[in-house]
Amino acid sequence: MKVEVRLLGPLEVHGPNGQVHFTGARRRAVFALLALRTGKMVSRSALVDGLWGEDVPPTATKTLQGHIAKVRKALGVDGVILTREPGYLLDVTQVVVDVEEFDEHVRRGDYQAALRLYRGEPLADCPVEGWASAEIIRLREAVASAEENHAAALCLQGRYAEAIGQLERLVALYPLRESLWDLLMDAQQRAGRPGDALRTYRRVRTLMIEEFGMEPGDALRRREAVVLSRTGSKAFST
Template sequence: MEGVEVRFFGEFEAIEEGVPLPVRGAKQRAILALLALQRGQPVSADRLIDALWGDGQVANPANALQAQIAQLRRTLGAAAIVTSEAGYALGIGPDDVDAGQFERLVADGRRLLGEGEMALASTVLGEALRLRRGEPLSEFAYAGFADAERAHLDELTLVAIETRVEADLVLGRHRELVGDLDALCREHPLRERLWELLILALYRAGRQAEALRAYTEVRDRLVGELGIDPGPALRALERRILAQDPSLDFAVPAPPRAVAALTSTGNVRERLSSFVGRGAELEQLSDMVRSSRLVTLIGPGGVGKTRLAVEAAAALRQDHRDGAWLIELAGVKEPEGVAPAVAGALGA
């Protein structure tokens, strides 16, 4: 099935040269999903029949399966589905499924973090998170056969987020991480690692009291809902904050390896939390950026101008050969400081 990619994230679909293939009918789509889950390994006819007609309402399920396979071959190509004694398999490799690409990038990012390559780790994990266009395999949420894969990809997404935040904290991005981490802790209130990262980001941002309040909140949640105390890592972090342990302070990391090939689309970070309620504004801003060389957002502080601008930049970066770049000018006090800030952001 050369040139075809199967997408689990967002709308389930098979893509050939950027164009969705018309896989129609619930049974055909379920067969495609069942085969794609195995990343090119065979699935037995019995397993397919059990997943599709386990209710016994089809008189001859073997014939029904063959008919559905034949129709799927007409859509995907005659060589798309390989038949063997072991069953049926898609003619694809792991990287022909977006979930396979996601798994590889997350593994690469975690390896780079372990090697101390924080900038590279953050970039690679950002590429992984951009693949998550929506919930995985949501079309089959009630089918049963996709439950394990959905749970696996959801957990791996949280691992990718946590690992990227860990890298970004080492890179000194604690202030910009606080808002996203706070939202993530509300979405996953019992996930201790997220709270640990939020508390550390708050502390490094000079917000020690808020960091301790966050610890109290997660401790009370764990005790109240699960009847357990925070784990050793969280308890140790609280003690170190109370003692104002110097090792918690931000330390300038060693210069990273070159990341030019990985950052060709700019330095705009993938947002970790959802962006809802401002879709109309985002669409309007995106249209204005496409038609104008300069667009300025104005308004009182705190209304979300920067967040809206970053969301628009992330949405439009693929439209521009050199991507989208964020230049932080909040700390620039004099006009002559603008050029160095731009050069620094561009890595010049």
């Protein structure tokens, strides 16, 4: 049985004897850092950077080695964390990581399966710094893209009510992501709700002006023009 690692939310690790509990946030974090690069050696210097950023204690390397020893003991499985100078790696033959499963579902276009793996803010309970912070941003963007693609797929299937509900939630979560507003307007128009589509444009226009002092981008302006050309200005009052 492989060790299951879940990074898309608070860290969860499940081994042959059930859920693994690491004492201390730093130990959770060091395991998460290795899991982000499963199968690849992560140098001690990179782990130190990921754990402490610019605030590196003088005993960082020794403390890191202590964390690795405790994490190995907590796992209760030999050979999961391998020493490979000048650092460590997770043995890809012994672990399965939800991020890799997520990416595979996305490659196949199965966004619903990918999103079922998402449990909340990636590494929510792991204090990480440096390059790991950039990895968390990447994971957030991957989830947002999967959600957008899933909504677009619902529109293509004619499931406009579902798409609109999902997109309303997404524009609240990612209000500056114009492509989501564009999809929302398209779904509303296709669902026979042009008035809602134009009101959506007014919402995002107000947001863009207040946040950036600028009009929405070309795609949204074209979408508004299409809706107006098909319905006329009376759509505002429908």
